[in-house]
Amino acid sequence: MTILYDLSKVSxxxxxxxxxxEISLIIEEGETLGFFGQSGAGKTTLxxxxxxxxxxxxxxxxxxxxxxxxxxxxxxxxCATMIFQTPLFxxxxxxxxxxxxxxxxxxxDDEVRTLVSDALERVRLGGYEERPARRLSGGEQQxxxxxxxxxxxxxxxxIDEPTSNLDAANAKVISAIMEDEKRGRTVIVxxxxxxxxxxxTDRTVFIDGGRVTEExxxxxLVSITRLSENVFTGVSSVVEGVAQxxxxxxxxxxxxxxxxxxxxxVKPEDIIVSLERIETSARNQFMGTIVxxxxxxxxxxxxxxxxxxxxxxxxxxxxxxxxxxVGRRVYISFKASSVIVL
Amino acid sequence: MAEAxxxxxxGDRVVFEITLxxxxxxxxxxxxASVVGLxxxxxxxxxxxxxxRALRFFFNAMVGVPTVTLGLFLFTLFSRSGPLGGLQLxxxxxxxAVGQAALILPVTVxxxxxAIESKDEELRDLVRTLGASEIxxxxxxxxxxxxxxxLALVSSFNRAFAELGIATMLGANISGVTRVLTTAIALEKxxxxxxxxxxxxxxxxxxxxxxxxxxxxMREGTA
Numbered sequence: 001m002t003i004l005y006d007l008s009k010v011s012x013x014x015x016x017x018x019x020x021x022e023i024s025l026i027i028e029e030g031e032t033l034g035f036f037g038q039s040g041a042g043k044t045t046l047x048x049x050x051x052x053x054x055x056x057x058x059x060x061x062x063x064x065x066x067x068x069x070x071x072x073x074x075x076x077x078x079c080a081t082m083i084f085q086t087p088l089f090x091x092x093x094x095x096x097x098x099x100x101x102x103x104x105x106x107x108x109d110d111e112v113r114t115l116v117s118d119a120l121e122r123v124r125l126g127g128y129e130e131r132p133a134r135r136l137s138g139g140e141q142q143x144x145x146x147x148x149x150x151x152x153x154x155x156x157x158x159i160d161e162p163t164s165n166l167d168a169a170n171a172k173v174i175s176a177i178m179e180d181e182k183r184g185r186t187v188i189v190x191x192x193x194x195x196x197x198x199x200x201t202d203r204t205v206f207i208d209g210g211r212v213t214e215e216x217x218x219x220x221l222v223s224i225t226r227l228s229e230n231v232f233t234g235v236s237s238v239v240e241g242v243a244q245x246x247x248x249x250x251x252x253x254x255x256x257x258x259x260x261x262x263x264x265x266v267k268p269e270d271i272i273v274s275l276e277r278i279e280t281s282a283r284n285q286f287m288g289t290i291v292x293x294x295x296x297x298x299x300x301x302x303x304x305x306x307x308x309x310x311x312x313x314x315x316x317x318x319x320x321x322x323x324x325x326v327g328r329r330v331y332i333s334f335k336a337s338s339v340i341v342l
Numbered sequence: 343m344a345e346a347x348x349x350x351x352x353g354d355r356v357v358f359e360i361t362l363x364x365x366x367x368x369x370x371x372x373x374x375a376s377v378v379g380l381x382x383x384x385x386x387x388x389x390x391x392x393x394x395r396a397l398r399f400f401f402n403a404m405v406g407v408p409t410v411t412l413g414l415f416l417f418t419l420f421s422r423s424g425p426l427g428g429l430q431l432x433x434x435x436x437x438x439a440v441g442q443a444a445l446i447l448p449v450t451v452x453x454x455x456x457a458i459e460s461k462d463e464e465l466r467d468l469v470r471t472l473g474a475s476e477i478x479x480x481x482x483x484x485x486x487x488x489x490x491x492x493l494a495l496v497s498s499f500n501r502a503f504a505e506l507g508i509a510t511m512l513g514a515n516i517s518g519v520t521r522v523l524t525t526a527i528a529l530e531k532x533x534x535x536x537x538x539x540x541x542x543x544x545x546x547x548x549x550x551x552x553x554x555x556x557x558x559x560m561r562e563g564t565a
Contacts, residue, residue, distance in 0.1 A: 053467050074475055082471040088464050091486060100482075101472035152473065 002029040003065070004156065004186055005050060010059035011210075012045050019045040021210040022059065029155075032182045034201035034218065035190040038342055042210040043190035044085070047158045050188060052076035078105075080156035085164065087145035094120070094136075094144055095129035101152045119151035120144075123177055139170030143177070150181060157181070159189040163196060167261065168233075175199060192263055192342035194231060229268050229311040231342075236262040242283065242336055249307030253283040254339035263342040268301060268313035270338040274331045275322060283336035286310075290328045293319075300324075304332050345537025346544060357538070361545050364522040367435055368503035371442035372450075375498055378443075379450035380491075384480045386451065387458035388466070398455065404448035409507025416441045417511045433514050438522070441512045442502040450498045457490020458483055489560050496560070500553050504546065 005027040012020040020042045027033055027050075035043040048054040049061065052073040061068045063076050081101070089097050098116045107115070120126050123143040128136075133144060142162065149157060162178065163171035175196050178187065182200065191197060197204055198218050206214040206221060214221055234247035236259050243254040245264050254264055277285065288306030295301075300319040302312045312332055314324070324330065349357050385391070386398055418424050420432040420441075431437030461483055469482045484491060506524040513520030515529055523546045530539040 048467075051471055053470060074473075077470055078473045080471075081473075082467075084464065084468065086464075088462065088468050090465075090469075090482070091488070100469075104473045104478060148472065 003027075004029045004063065006062040006065075008060045010046075010049065010056045010061055012042075012049065012054065013057045019210055020049070020056070023210075023212055025205065025212060025215075027186065027188065030184070030186055031203060032187045032201045033189070034197045034204040035188065035207055036192065036197055036204050036221075037207035038192065038340065041207045043207055044160050045210075046207065047082060047160050047188065047190050050156070051080050051082035051158045053082065079154060080158060081149040081152055081154040082158040083145050083149050083160065083162065085161040087141040089133040089141070089144075092133065093129065094125075094131050094133050097133045097144060098129075098148045098151050101148065105152070115151050116147075119147040122150060122181070123147045124173065139166055139173065142166060142170070142174060146174070146177060146181075154185065156186045156188065159187065161191055162189065163191065163193050164261065171196075194263075230266045230271075231263060232265075232308060233261070233263045236260060236341075243341070245339075245341075247308060250286055252339060253336040254341055255283075255336040256339075256341045258341055265340045265342055266310070266334055266338055267340075268311045271310060271312040271332050271334045273302065273304070273312055273314055273318075273322070273324070274333065277331055278333065280333055281335070282333040284339070285331055285333040287329065287331050290324060290326050290330060293324075293326055304330060306332060343537075343540060346540035349538060349541040350544060354541070357541055357545070359518070360521055360523055360526050360542065363435065363520075364503060364524070364546075365549075367438050367509075367522055368442065368499055370436065370439035371446060371502040372495060372499040374439060374443035375447045375450045375502075376495060379447050379498075380454060380484070383451050383454035383458060384484065387455045388480060388483065401448040401451040401455075405452055407445065407448070409445060409505045410511070411507075412445055413441060413508040413511030416444060416508065420512060432512060433516060433520055435513075435520060438509055438513045438520060441508040442505065445505060445508055446498040446502050449501055450494050453494030453497060454487070454491055457487040457494060460490065461486050493557055493560050496553050496557050500550055503553075504550055 003026055005025070007023055007025045009022040009024055010020060011018065011022055023046065035046060037043055045054065049056055052068070063072070066072055068076060090100060095116055098119055099112050102112045102115060116129065117126070120128050123146050125140060125143055125147065128144070133141070136144060142165070159178070162174050166174065171193070178189070178200055189196065189200065201218055203215065204218045204221055205212055232245070232247035232252065234245045236243040236245040236254070238257055238259050241257060243256050243258050243262065245252045245254055245262050247264070252264060272282070277287070286306035288304045290302050291305045291309065292303035293300060295316070298316045300314050300316055302314060302324065304310050304312055310332055386394060417432070419426045420429070420437060421427055422432070431440060465486060466479055466483060469479050474482060504524065506528060509520070509522050509525045510528070513522065513525060515521050515525035523542050527539050527542045527546070530542065
């Protein structure tokens with residue numbers, strides 16, 4: 001395997017804020033790599049550095065064995081194309097936008113036309129050339145943005161949160177396209193979409209607070225396995241500064257100011273079980289039935305069905321003293337501030 | 343009044359010649375201001391360098407400089423004994439054009455800088471990640487800011503075309519040489535030839551209003 005990127009102690013600060021803190025990472029040619037972590041963890045900054053849009057404040061970065069400076073950064077940008085979280089467009093129609101990078105590379109007109117129409121087919125938007133790009137729907141815009149990068153056949157595709165602004169149906173289309181297109185190139189995707197990570201990536205790097213805290217195959221990652229408990233995706237609306245996330249059968253209150261599609265996570269140890277409804281400051285309280293019990297040393301993991309199934313961690317002692325068991329009706333409560341929005 | 347209309351309708355040679363000279367002078371001035379102003383605006387809007395803020399402030403402040411003051415200042419520069427006297431620009435159309443260019447350069451720069459800055463930084467990143475060099479990026483952003491840039495150029499032309507101070511100071515209203523619409527209007531009014539004065543004023547107004555109409559069309563295009 002050839003080493004494509006070699007990062008050594010790469011840090012990036014914006015004034016006082018340290019976005020990346022001594023990241024050392026090797027990225028091999030042809031791999032599909034995921035950056036996983038909460039919003040603000042530094043995933044986007046790392047992608048921007050890998051795409052040659054941003055310089056590290058300190059540390060060294062080599063691409064194909066050459067260390068990066070002002071003169072090699074343009075050649076990096078010619079091989080590595082980034083797709084941003086929010087698609088942006090140049091004036092004009094879809095064709096103008098998709099053709100832009102080819103025009104920069106001085107491709108002849110008839111070749112440009114063929115390549116553009118082929119790229120649009122690949123993102124399931126054949127025949128869209130003359131549509132005004134800025135008036136497409138969100139899902140279509142994200143696909144045109146993909147086509148605009150794919151048409152250049154870049155060695156490296158860097159994709160920032162491709163599905164986070166999309167509804168489930170559009171997210172599915174995008175991840176299917178990405179699965180088709182990952183062959184023969186290096187794909188680096190930053191996301192907090194667990195499905196995407198599991199389906200798409202060979203290796204996942206977990207980023208937290210600007211640092212790499214864990215890396216490995218998605219199935220091996222403790223941070224991901226832990227996160228596979230109590231992860232729900234739904235639509236959030238903000239009421240009086242509190243997000244109300246409707247995840248299907250329950251509405252979870254989270255102490256964040258975020259509307260739109262959101263994936264939330266509650267740690268099993270942050271949830272309290274009670275036999276009666278309790279007076280509490282916790283903003284989330286649901287009634288349900290215990291549907292599963294799993295013993296883990298001195299701890300017990302309960303599955304409580306409150307419309308959605310939550311995993312709740314209690315001590316062995318509470319489990320026995322409260323007389324909990326499968327079929328028992330209980331209340332679960334947790335604070336809005338314990339809800340992590342991914 | 344009737345005289346004014348007659349002069350315009352019959353295409354009086356003198357009226358025609360003065361109008362043409364006005365248009366030519368203002369066009370040269372706009373061209374000159376763009377050649378200097380566009381690259382300068384790109385620099386100010388898109389690069390970090392020491393003195394950038396001061397430069398922006400200077401151009402913003404100079405937008406409203408009194409034409410007579412600037413004219414007087416340039417007159418001392420261009421006069422035979424002045425530092426630029428050797429260029430023999432005084433009392434010539436190129437001289438007036440240079441003066442007007444100096445007058446409208448702040449308009450061009452201020453407007454173009456805000457037009458470019460109104461385009462997101464992300465748009466710059468987009469163009470760069472698609473493989474554009476720094477120069478190609480600047481070109482793309484100027485193109486994206488097209489309506490704002492055209493607005494800046496039309497406004498600059500308008501100011502050059504309608505100003506009196508510099509044309510008077512640097513041109514001195516020499517008949518057949520440097521006489522333009524604004525200086526002619528002032529002179530004919532003093533001479534008591536209100537007919538010609540009005541005829542010229544109508545033309546001046548027509549051009550200015552016409553250009554404002556174009557600006558409005560562009561504004562609508564931007565929205």
